[in-house]
Amino acid sequence: MGRWAPDARGRLERAALELFVEQGYTATTVPQIAERAGLTTRTFFRHFADKREVFFDGDAIPQAARRLLEQAPADVDPLALLRHGLRQVGVERFDGRREEVRRRREIILAEPALRERDAQKRDDLVRVLRPGLLARGVDPLGAALLAETSVAVLHVALETWLADPEERVFGDVTDACFHRLLMTSAPV
Amino acid sequence: MGRWAPDARGRLERAALELFVEQGYTATTVPQIAERAGLTTRTFFRHFADKREVFFDGDAIPQAARRLLEQAPADVDPLALLRHGLRQVGVERFDGRREEVRRRREIILAEPALRERDAQKRDDLVRVLRPGLLARGVDPLGAALLAETSVAVLHVALETWLADPEERVFGDVTDACFHRLLMTSAPV
DNA sequence: GTCTATATCGCGATAGAC
DNA sequence: GTCTATCGCGATATAGAC
16 A cells, blocks of 8 residues: 555546536536545546546557457458457446446437547547558558448447347447448448 | 628638648637637637637538438438438538648647547537438438448548549549448458 | 646627618 | 627636646
8 A cells, every 4th residue: 555545546537427427527627526536636637638538448448459450360350350359348348237338328428528529539449440450451441441330330339239128248239230231232 | 891890700710720720729829819800709709619619610511411311302212312412512522622621631630629529520420310311211220320331431531532643523432432331241 | 736828608788780 | 679799807617837
């Protein structure tokens, strides 16, 4: 145990989430979050670039995606790799936590500032996937389209999964989306 | 002529673009923009919700999309309608203005705050396309995927079109993207 | 950690347009 | 008169500089 209470970052995240639920995003100020976490405003901004970032898990997903694309054997089919990656995201972040994920999503969708950051996070992922696919031999146009498509599938699948009465595993929903989108010649 | 010089909004937009080019986005303050346009800071915020918005054309594209989806004859195939819509966007905003569009894009890509807003604008379009497609009889999952796909194609096609040595018409690039994405059973 | 700039927005007043 | 666009003042929170 050091001089400070541990897990400052986690405490800030939890304090922020609590306050957002209690008062809404806009009404919650950074000093309030810091106070509830027993820290100073300055410390908040050392951990998060801005108030919105406390709501997102940094670069975790893009970094995992980069690792996956770099480390998977070169002979694995890119589309299969992406499907596996999305299933992995589900296992690590979604499956078995529907209510938690749903609550978080609702807060994001209700707040334009958070929707905006969410959209940016998706774009960040596209920008990691694209060069990763290129490095695996996919041509530039195909890599761009496949990167965008995968993130779109992640997005649509998340929403579908949250509303799914059958409570499927997330990876099954992403697979269904990919299938619907790519395996049909008349997808409409 | 009224009491005020006309086109306050346009003057603010032009002043902002000039200053962004001269000094960069961050170094440019709202008071500077307002001053160059001969208006006050307060007036700037009456026309634009925030500093970023001065760089984007409001809801123009989503509104045009909504109109298209609502007014086209019911028997037009949704995918064909989307392809037509994207071609229209090209005709109205891109074709023949490559350099202007390129300059704008470069500023956006260089500035995280603008990239974020750009991502949000794309999401806004998705959120208009989706119910529009539903109203045209596309099933929910198909509408969600097709909406996301169309916006992804718009995005990828814009980049491709900007780099295209053949200087194709924008609509031809979007068609090529759609074809690549949807008409192939093994798109990778 | 402290200090400060500046983005953002609420309120009341004003000046023509209709 | 009523409506709309603008102005001026002031308050507050974010975010970055020192």
